Amino acid sequence: MKNKNHTSLFQREQVMESLKQSFVKLNPRIMVKNPIMFTVEVATLIMLVVTLYSATHTSQGSFVYNLWVFVILFLTLLFANFAEAIAEARGKAQADSLRKTREETPAKLIVDGKVKTVSSSQLKKGDVFECEAGDVIPADGEIIEGLASIDESAITGESAPVIREAGGDKSSVTGGTKVLSDRIKVTVTTQPGESFLDKMIALVEGASRQKTPNEIALTILLAVFTLVFLIVCITLKPMADYSHTVITIAAFLSLFVCLIPTTIGGLLSAIGIAGMDRALRANVITKSGKAVETAGDVDTLLLDKTGTITIGNRKATAFYPVAGMDKHAFVEACLLSSVSDDTPEGKSIIELGRELGVRMRTLPTEGARMIQFTAETKCSGIDLKDGTEIRKGAFDAIRRIALEAGNEFPEETEDIIRKISGNGGTPLVVSINRQIAGVIELQDIIKPGIEERFERLRKMGVKTVMVTGDNPLTAKYIAEKAGVDDFIAEAKPEDKMNYIKKEQAAGKLVAMMGDGTNDAPALAQANVGVAMNSGTQAAKEAGNMVDLDNDPTKLIEIVEIGKQLLMTRGTLTTFSIANDVAKYFAIIPALFMVTVPQLAPLNIMGLHSPESAILSAIIFNALIIPILIPLALKGVAYKPIGASALLRRNLLIYGVGGLIVPFIGIKLIDLFVGLFF
């Protein structure tokens, strides 16, 4: 399901379907949405009339020449339509493969407490169904009762099962995923046909696709360019009359079609669709094209520490016995205290102990009583058969136990605690029989490679902010180590919101990722809010993207996809406009070669004849569209080298390239066309 599966850009069925669509899209009512290509369609129609006319008359040039001009203009249209169609087909294929996962499945609908099996398509919002081990979940919903392990590989491609349970932030299930164990009751949260995926498919298919503000602005600019060149061509007629030059309609239309920015005009919508498609390939469902575009502009990125910057939870990294206690005995005590501790921290203590050569098996756990962690005691531990009480917990909880028992809290311990905190670690204090025995150091493990990603973001001009519940001291340490620019320590949900508002007040665009219901307001406030698919329905409604992989580092990818989208538009616009220089030099001398022979020096390409010059120019103009389709679909490569360097690079490649390439291309085509005309 992941992008790795789609290596080839064009697949047979997609190409066939797109070819068909290229003709369907010739419908003027569809065409008129793209003003540039619409004018080309009008030009093609006029050319058709001229071609028919020239079959019996000679004043407009030979029939064969006119026919060729018509065919090439027609191809230009088809190529542009094909670009859009193939982008749609690819997006649709991607969405379809996701949709396949949710085809008709039986649903165990609960009506008045009785289970009734219906088809999944009959489920309505608010219905409650149940699922047991082995069932495919029939619709998106929220668990209202029970807990289950679920295989979400159909959507995420991740084979490890995940736990979903009622209440809390992990209560959401997705249609098409499979329950592996246990039984859950789920309430349906979306109307049929209105799930995020359905919305996304509609966006890609064009049914509900709206132009983004940036696309609108670019279309205005391109439309004005088109208008300028329309004026240039129309006003040329009386001026040519003045110079006693007859210009054929074919030549006028060719000049016009060559000068208007057909390259970018033909590829514009394909670029937009491809942007959403790339997001989908990264397993991100976007609710609008605008969201992808905005992602490219993001200035500030809010990232949760856990899972994004650090690996899951803290790990035990060292044992510090105090008061002259034997190290081995202390480690044993630590392990004993963690026997029943299922938290990642607890497990990591046992792991570390094993590394130090202490085995669980050899420990006297028989007949012992486990003490679970509670919010009141703030510690957990074990009471052994021999009466030994071992407790581990936060520093103030254990100190209280020791002091209440009349034991003292050794100064040495405080030194160790201070040292651990200063290193960004969290101390866990262990007591044996209410006497302080030592300290366990827990450390956050920063994800490998994350520093480079932050560096990359910094070069893009994106500020990263770490959000964590840790105390400021620990937060600062980790922030420095991971290379984030700022952090919010001891963060409460409203802190995120306030930070976003503060940044936005300074004119910045903020992106964040979240999953919990208490994240929802912040997700809605952020300019780009990415909700995890595993998150609550409220979170998913609030954000403008949903990440199917539940991968917190996805934000970074989304920003790059957004930038790529804008860059592809910009570079192809530049290329398209730069092409005009060569086209002028191909067509203008051709128009006047006969009546104003003095203009021969302008024919710097040395094109063979007026007809071959004009044909070569429009052939180049048509061919460049399909040649650039792969670039439009894949997007221009983004390099985080700073805006000025990037502009210089793209200007060199697409600006200077756009100046030179058509000179070469038109000349080469002319060498061939010149054999016939």
Added chain:
Amino acid sequence: MNTEILGVVAQIVLMIVLSYPFGKYMARVYKGEKVWSDFMQPVENLIFRFSGIHPQEEMNWKQFLKALLVVNLFWFIWGMILLVIQGSLPLNPDGNGGQTVHQAFNTCISFMVNCNEQHYSGESNLTYFTQLFVIMLFQFITAATGMAAMAGIMKALGEKTTKTIGNFWNYLVLSCTRILLPLSLVVGFILITQGTPMGFDGKMEITTLEGVTQHVSQGPAAAIIPIKQLGTNGGGYYGVNSSHPLENPTYLSNMVECCSILILPMAMVFAFGFYVKRRKLGYSIYCVMLAAFLIGVCVNVPAEMKGNPRMDAMGIAQDNGAMEGKEVRLGAGATGLWIVATTVTSNGSVNGMHDSTMPVSGMIEMLNMQINTWFGGVGVGWMNYFTFIIIAVFISGLMVGRTPEFLCHKVEAREMKVASMVALLHPFVILVGTALAAYLYVHAPEWVESEGGWLNNPGFHGLSEMLYEFTSVAANNGSGFEGLGDNTWFWNISCGIVLILSRFIPIVGQVAIAGLLAQKTYIPESAGTLKTDTVTFGVMTFAVIFIVAALSFFPAHALSTIAEHFSL
């Protein structure tokens, strides 16, 4: 020959050197900071009190434009009345009569839009009174209008987020009292020392060496010529403008007048950099404009100094260059520089006849006006460049993967709409006008004949003349290829329409863009922000201007100047 080149270089260096401190000074003036000319304050206060203006009252961009347009309308009516009744007004020692209504209409519009296209001769169709209180007054206030508009834009772009863009009246008055007036006085005194007349006596009767009696027009010429040059006005006191030996008597007066053309438009660019506290941006814009100006100079000066190859072929010596239509006391080099200076700006004063310049010079002259952004008219030239910056920022912003922004404000659909319409207008009026003229010339020859036949030169040059005329009025330049018989019904009406459109639509559009941008939230710069003060962006803007503004005229030039050039 070498002295001529030296003269050209000296003039260019002088302009550049003087424009820097002036730019700095102007920024301070518009910011309301302390400057040496504060002694003018009582005068300004008097004007403000007399006209009931509160100079500190802030206007939003709509109010600002309303004030600008209303005051222009007022001046138009004022000028019309005075020109028609000038015969019965004082200061008319030569007894010139009033202008006809349609002539007054043309004169008024032309001066109101800072174009100064003249379909009359100052010596016989104006009185000293109207020279001073219509022509000179308009030359001050229309220049000041453009400067005030630019001051408003600078205010808008210089602030983080603002709804108001300053007070139009305040900027208008300051432009006159602090910038145009003092500078005009200095230039005027230099001209008087060179022999330009300044007085209110009537025509002087002299007997020439040949014994013929000649009536030489004089009057308050030295008062009017400086502002004509400084305010990119260009409307000469005498009919033949600065070719006239009393309007431009010596090489020194020519140097001063030529520098005066460019000094304020150049200084405005520096002023922008200082005002918005982005000097580097000011410098980079200046460099792009200067480079384009120098390209023109490097084409025209050699072309004019080399002379016409057809003359060489006829065995006629032309050691002094192509001297047809030029003044011997000034020389081909100085005229070559002047024609570039007067066309890059919207000045339009001439010290030689453009119609007689080489075809390639003619092309540069027209291209300068067709682009109309290389320094340009005082204030408005920079504003035209601003339009193209918006377009360039948009395209290059996309190229670096960010929705475009300029000076920390997002450029969106609305600004793009206005900017591209403004950019479209210029080629539109020029090409449509020329095409219409060419059409009539070919298809309605009898009617054209009834208008006097229009063209004195058929062929490629005839098209050049028509193209030049519309280019000149669209650029509010006012110079002409005088081979065209343009004082006719067709040219008066069509040029009048073009004049108004191409003066006020861009100003309204550009102020609106700045006003709209200023209202948006301020976005602080980051590493991802496109820097607009770099060489790359300068090149980008140049390319956008060249491709959008210049290339759309390529077919027209191919049939006129280029064809003519290759025919030599």
